[in-house]
Amino acid sequence: xxxxxxxxxxxxxxxxxxxxxxxxxxxxxxxxxxxxxxxxxxxxxxxxxxxxxxxxxxxxxxxxxxxxxxxxxxxxxxxxxxxxxxxxxxxxxxxxxxxxxxxxxxxxxxxxxxxxxxxxxxxxxxxxxxxxxxxxxxxxxxxxxxxxxxxxxxxxxxxxxxxxxxxxxxxxxxxxxxx
Amino acid sequence: xxxxxxxxxxxxxxxxxxxxxxxxxxxxxxxxxxxxxxxxxxxxxxxxxxxxxxxxxxxxxxxxxxxxxxxxxxxxxxxxxxxxxxxxxxxxxxxxxxxxxxxx
Numbered sequence: 503x504x505x506x507x508x509x510x511x512x513x514x515x516x517x518x519x520x521x522x523x524x525x526x527x528x529x530x531x532x533x534x535x536x537x538x539x540x541x542x543x544x545x546x547x548x549x550x551x552x553x554x555x556x557x558x559x560x561x562x563x564x565x566x567x568x569x570x571x572x573x574x575x576x577x578x579x580x581x582x583x584x585x586x587x588x589x590x591x592x593x594x595x596x597x598x599x600x601x602x603x604x605x606x607x608x609x610x611x612x613x614x615x616x617x618x619x620x621x622x623x624x625x626x627x628x629x630x631x632x633x634x635x636x637x638x639x640x641x642x643x644x645x646x647x648x649x650x651x652x653x654x655x656x657x658x659x660x661x662x663x664x665x666x667x668x669x670x671x672x673x674x675x676x677x678x679x680x681x
Numbered sequence: 682x683x684x685x686x687x688x689x690x691x692x693x694x695x696x697x698x699x700x701x702x703x704x705x706x707x708x709x710x711x712x713x714x715x716x717x718x719x720x721x722x723x724x725x726x727x728x729x730x731x732x733x734x735x736x737x738x739x740x741x742x743x744x745x746x747x748x749x750x751x752x753x754x755x756x757x758x759x760x761x762x763x764x765x766x767x768x769x770x771x772x773x774x775x776x777x778x779x780x781x782x783x784x785x
Contacts, residue, residue: 627703
């Protein structure tokens with residue numbers, strides 16, 4: 503799938519089939535995450551892949567935003583402690599989140615290009631996730647990427663028109679699409 | 682594929698309890714509109730309880746409401762006004778049903 507097509511056709515899927523995902527797909531999705539942009543090559547991410555249905559079930563139960571059951575999930579965490587040692591507050595409080603978000607977007611696009619559905623979930627209890635997955639102090643779960651075969655393709659959500667969100671040369675100067 | 686273990690009523694009940702507790706904490710930090718969304722999603726889950734608890738009987742009205750909720754709950758993501766109208770309509774249906782059940 504061509505990149506622009508993948509970006510335009512990706513949706514947040516909230517209903518999945520129970521079908522398992524091939525292992526080679528999982529590795530490709532993780533690789534896509536690993537090669538995301540990262541400030542100062544910080545690479546703050548740690549990925550916890552979850553395939554065990556019991557653990558997936560527990561994650562789902564403590565994550566109100568985890569809608570639909572999937573056979574697979576990646577919990578994307580950041581190593582906040584290491585980030586602080588290397589890059590101070592900026593790295594710990596901003597880059598960790600920004601870099602993990604970019605890794606997640608890569609994963610979502612990779613999953614979509616492989617014919618899978620996925621959704622990035624932030625509505626989870628970090629306290630509960632840390633307990634369930636035995637995540638040590640200093641490592642923070644940032645996002646949960648739930649992945650499976652889509653059972654219902656969501657419709658295209660509305661987006662603000664480009665002209666409404668884009669300025670040219672300075673803020674407030676309206677940018678108009680060339681006709 | 683491995684046969685999934687049947688969920689018991691107690692397990693499902695506990696699942697709803699965990700959902701409510703984590704939602705309550707989440708609502709402290711999440712966008713305010715997620716509050717009504719969690720409540721309505723919680724209601725949808727609650728209506729499924731008789732599926733796992735033989736001593737509860739299926740309620741045709743509630744099942745109909747659940748279908749409606751599951752179809753329209755995601756309006757919250759992109760159509761706030763539509764979501765409000767859907768909740769108004771839902772409450773209206775519930776009030777009508779309440780009246781009917783009380784006065785019959």
